[in-house]
Amino acid sequence: VENRNGGVKLQELFHEMVETYADKIYHLALRYTGDRTQAEDLTQETYLRAYKNLASYDRSKPAGPWLCTIAANLCRNWLRDHRELPFDFSDETSLPQVTGPEELYLQKERAENLLAALEKLPLNYREVLVLRHVGELSYAEICEVLDLELSLVKNRLYRGRLMLKENLLRKEG
Amino acid sequence: MDHCPDYLTIQALIDGEENDQALLKHLQDCFACRLQYRQLSSMVKLADGLKCEAKLPANFYHAMERKLTPAPFPTALVSLAVLLLVLASLLLLGPTYFEWWLSVGITSQVSLVLDALLDLFAISRLVSSSWVISGLAALVTMELFILKMLKNVEGWQNGW
Numbered sequence: 001v002e003n004r005n006g007g008v009k010l011q012e013l014f015h016e017m018v019e020t021y022a023d024k025i026y027h028l029a030l031r032y033t034g035d036r037t038q039a040e041d042l043t044q045e046t047y048l049r050a051y052k053n054l055a056s057y058d059r060s061k062p063a064g065p066w067l068c069t070i071a072a073n074l075c076r077n078w079l080r081d082h083r084e085l086p087f088d089f090s091d092e093t094s095l096p097q098v099t100g101p102e103e104l105y106l107q108k109e110r111a112e113n114l115l116a117a118l119e120k121l122p123l124n125y126r127e128v129l130v131l132r133h134v135g136e137l138s139y140a141e142i143c144e145v146l147d148l149e150l151s152l153v154k155n156r157l158y159r160g161r162l163m164l165k166e167n168l169l170r171k172e173g
Numbered sequence: 174m175d176h177c178p179d180y181l182t183i184q185a186l187i188d189g190e191e192n193d194q195a196l197l198k199h200l201q202d203c204f205a206c207r208l209q210y211r212q213l214s215s216m217v218k219l220a221d222g223l224k225c226e227a228k229l230p231a232n233f234y235h236a237m238e239r240k241l242t243p244a245p246f247p248t249a250l251v252s253l254a255v256l257l258l259v260l261a262s263l264l265l266l267g268p269t270y271f272e273w274w275l276s277v278g279i280t281s282q283v284s285l286v287l288d289a290l291l292d293l294f295a296i297s298r299l300v301s302s303s304w305v306i307s308g309l310a311a312l313v314t315m316e317l318f319i320l321k322m323l324k325n326v327e328g329w330q331n332g333w
Contacts, residue, residue, distance in 0.1 A: 018234050027225035036227070043229065044237055051241055114222050132188075133223045139190050154181045157188075161216040168219065 117167035125160035
């Protein structure tokens with residue numbers, strides 16, 4: 001009976017993890033890979049791995065960084081094997097509300113340029129930016145996910161943001 | 174604060190990772206640091222554009238749940254197969270089956286099978302019904318096989 005109840009609790013916990021973090025993990029994977037189908041597969045794989053290792057998850061900590069760690073590792077492995085695949089820049093970035101069609105066009109173009117600028121970043125800068133701005137992780141959580149020193153995370157974040165801006169300016173001429 | 178903070182400290186302030194009051198006071202008074210704060214803020218705002226609005230398919234959880242749930246064991250199908258096996262064996266062994274059963278005196282050996290069945294019943298309280306039915310099917314098959322073999326041997330010796 002204890003096992004069964006434990007099983008039900010784990011199931012509930014897992015369901016909650018999906019409800020709360022699935023979209024965020026999907027966004028992370030989308031920014032890593034630039035491909036919707038791959039991002040969806042990687043999100044699913046993240047949760048399958050999480051489910052298998054649910055017993056080892058420390059419930060006193062939030063699940064977000066733990067899931068991000070799994071997702072980041074999977075995405076990194078995926079990138080290592082699929083470097084040649086093109087990045088899809090035309091996905092749904094969070095665009096502010098605009099009124100006219102011209103404004104909308106310009107905004108979409110800028111969003112695409114921003115993704116192109118991100119894609120040009122070396123992976124170690126790109127992932128810090130993605131974890132911070134897409135995964136909304138704190139410095140400490142990024143350190144935990146990437147197993148890096150705090151000073152290195154701060155530096156990469158700064159350098160990454162700077163390079164992103166420079167890449168975008170270069171792209172926009 | 175007697176000296177200007179470095180750019181990483183200002184960045185941490187923008188990111189909400191730093192809230193030193195002395196640092197805030199310094200920013201109010203120092204033009205160079207305010208300028209750096211503005212430049213860094215524009216970089217952070219730019220990177221915030223990486224946020225994403227894309228949604229996972231609505232059936233994502235159910236699709237994953239299906240992957241996580243093992244395929245249900247076809248209990249009804251196996252039960253039906255056992256029943257058919259028993260009926261078929263009765264037909265195949267013919268009407269003299271029970272006479273033969275009594276004449277060759279193997280009833281005591283069948284008790285072994287009954288013992289096994291009882292053990293199986295005891296185990297069934299610990300494991301799932303699927304396993305019990307599988308075990309039962311295996312036992313029935315084994316029993317029929319043994320009976321068939323014994324009948325052949327005994328039948329040959331008795332001139333059947």
